[in-house]
Amino acid sequence: MRKLSPLALALVLGMPTAALASSDEKIPDAERARVTDAVAAQGYEVRKLEREDGLIEVYALKEGKRYELYVDGDTGEIVKSKVDD
Secondary structure (H helix, E strand, O other): OOOOOOHHHHHHHHHHHHHHHHHOOOOOOOHHHHHHHHHOOOOEEEEEEEEEEOOOEEEEOOHHHHEEEEEEEOOOEEEEEEEOO
16 A cells, blocks of 8 residues: 655645635625625624625624625625524
8 A cells, every 4th residue: 555645645634624714715804894884784793704605604693593694795785694593
């Protein structure tokens, strides 16, 4: 059986981490503020923001329910929302 070189092993083990890192992409402060203000104006309490598939994924509360919102970072428009169980 062949041994993997340390470099090859590091590359293989690092691949899943790289895939997960895309959702941890830093959201610029101006975009973060625009999205937070737009969502809060609709009665949501923003808890967390992440970048997801070109949109900003917002975890928020409203009337005691948890929501997962997908927001256009340029306009602040909520593109999709769902109650998060």
